[in-house]
Amino acid sequence: MDAMPQTSSATAEETLDPLDWADMQALSHRIVDDAVGHLRDVRDRPVWREMPAEVKAFFTSPLPRSPAPIAEIYGDVARNVMAYPMGNIHPRFWSWYMGSSNFTGALGDFLAAIQGSNLGGGNHAAGLMDSQVIDWCKEMVGFPASASGTLVSGGSMANIIGLTVARNTTAGIDVREHGVGAIAQPLRFYGSDQTHFCHRKAMEVLGLGNRALRRIPSDAAMRIDIAALRAAIAEDRKAGFKPVCVIGNAGTVNTGAIDDLQALARLAAEEDLWFHVDGCIGALIAIAPENASLVAGVEQAHSLALDPHKWLHAPFEAGCALVRDAEAHRGAFAVMPEFLESKPRGLAKGQWLHEYGLQTSRGFRALKVWMALREHGIEKFGRLIDQNIAQTRYLARLIEAEPALELMAPVSINIVCFRHRANGLSGERLKAFNTEIMLRLQEEGIAALSDTTVHDQHCLRVAIANHRTRYEDLDLLIAEILRLGTELAA
Numbered sequence: 001m002d003a004m005p006q007t008s009s010a011t012a013e014e015t016l017d018p019l020d021w022a023d024m025q026a027l028s029h030r031i032v033d034d035a036v037g038h039l040r041d042v043r044d045r046p047v048w049r050e051m052p053a054e055v056k057a058f059f060t061s062p063l064p065r066s067p068a069p070i071a072e073i074y075g076d077v078a079r080n081v082m083a084y085p086m087g088n089i090h091p092r093f094w095s096w097y098m099g100s101s102n103f104t105g106a107l108g109d110f111l112a113a114i115q116g117s118n119l120g121g122g123n124h125a126a127g128l129m130d131s132q133v134i135d136w137c138k139e140m141v142g143f144p145a146s147a148s149g150t151l152v153s154g155g156s157m158a159n160i161i162g163l164t165v166a167r168n169t170t171a172g173i174d175v176r177e178h179g180v181g182a183i184a185q186p187l188r189f190y191g192s193d194q195t196h197f198c199h200r201k202a203m204e205v206l207g208l209g210n211r212a213l214r215r216i217p218s219d220a221a222m223r224i225d226i227a228a229l230r231a232a233i234a235e236d237r238k239a240g241f242k243p244v245c246v247i248g249n250a251g252t253v254n255t256g257a258i259d260d261l262q263a264l265a266r267l268a269a270e271e272d273l274w275f276h277v278d279g280c281i282g283a284l285i286a287i288a289p290e291n292a293s294l295v296a297g298v299e300q301a302h303s304l305a306l307d308p309h310k311w312l313h314a315p316f317e318a319g320c321a322l323v324r325d326a327e328a329h330r331g332a333f334a335v336m337p338e339f340l341e342s343k344p345r346g347l348a349k350g351q352w353l354h355e356y357g358l359q360t361s362r363g364f365r366a367l368k369v370w371m372a373l374r375e376h377g378i379e380k381f382g383r384l385i386d387q388n389i390a391q392t393r394y395l396a397r398l399i400e401a402e403p404a405l406e407l408m409a410p411v412s413i414n415i416v417c418f419r420h421r422a423n424g425l426s427g428e429r430l431k432a433f434n435t436e437i438m439l440r441l442q443e444e445g446i447a448a449l450s451d452t453t454v455h456d457q458h459c460l461r462v463a464i465a466n467h468r469t470r471y472e473d474l475d476l477l478i479a480e481i482l483r484l485g486t487e488l489a490a
Helices: 021-040 053-058 070-082 103-115 125-141 155-170 198-205 226-238 261-271 283-287 326-333 366-376 378-401 427-443 471-489
Strands: 148-152 187-192 213-216 242-249 274-278 303-306 319-323 405-407 415-420 450-454 457-463
Touching: 021 070, 021 103, 053 070, 103 366, 125 148, 125 283, 125 303, 125 319, 125 366, 148 155, 148 326, 155 187, 155 198, 155 242, 155 274, 155 303, 155 319, 155 326, 187 198, 187 226, 198 213, 213 226, 226 242, 226 261, 242 261, 261 274, 283 303, 283 378, 319 326, 366 378, 378 405, 378 415, 378 471, 405 471, 415 427, 427 450, 427 457, 427 471
Parallel strands: 187 213, 187 242, 242 274, 274 303
Antiparallel strands: 148 319, 303 319, 405 415, 415 457, 450 457
């Protein structure tokens, strides 16, 4: 009988666990206390502030080669990272369209990291919770229980997932086996000229090219022109293209406009097209009691992209792709290597969630969403959406009542596009005037807005997807814009 190998006493075995769990526990309590204060007192801090040179220099430090005390490391994080956030958790952050997080979701992220599960699949609790959150998302937007879905990084990836299934289902060949070069007719996808740029990326990634996405003009309300869409489809068929998919917007990123989703669903059925809805901005209005009718038709989509890190306020990142035909969804991505074969018992008995998207290794995104939904209930999230929409309409009324300001686009849901008139300036001078107002609001820590172009006109843009915003914040915004406008004019 062979002798057992002897362990060398010269080399000590190592681990990444703390050497002193009591010290780590004490520091962890301090970190949680600081985190509570960080959120509790967020209103008392600037929305954003520029990092001084010494803070920026901190991020050029060399690769660490030896240990450092964890308390010292946390001190560096507190001084140089926590003190200079993007600002989106602040009640006056209305810049790019994103949610404002929540403390319970942050705890969920922490617990997910502690539990450490890989959500590629398998027979474990995290996998079941992932599937449960998908089921809840389906129920929120009216998708059938038989539909499938996957949690992804955000809206861009959710749209890519849906459009991949659309391409594979409508191409007329086995695209996965033969590639896009074997498609007999060039495929055509359709969306309005307000469609998010991630759809261009999708066309490029799918090997179809930017020109495969035909942009249809939008009307005065910034919604897709249905008559122009129908004419474009007929024109493309005649020219030898194969129309396969229409993309509807349940809220555009520029103005929040919602396409006539019911009309698009009818057109898609008549023309035998895949109906994809980009609902990252507004699909979850479906749970808002006062405004759910605005997204009627979203439940008729073949595929839908939505973002729990927007109006469900999950900490970044959490997107969701839903597909009505679960078999088509799995067929677009599933690969089963020999080392991941399912077993009748044990760890490999569970569903392989990687079969519904591009990632094999997947983080436990579901827990932060699940915990917050359990804590508050979906009815409260619906009321918060209604609250944001009401606040947006209030802001629009303030702007309309002020002679120095003007609305630049209809207010559909929770985005307001407007500008300061700047005493009659025009063109680039007017743009520079409004841009300076925006930058000073940011630099003074008052509010974060963005800017955009609507109907070829530059304007400021406020997107209210923030559960901490109050009406008094909007009063303050208008007062500060008028103050800055007066200072700049002088």
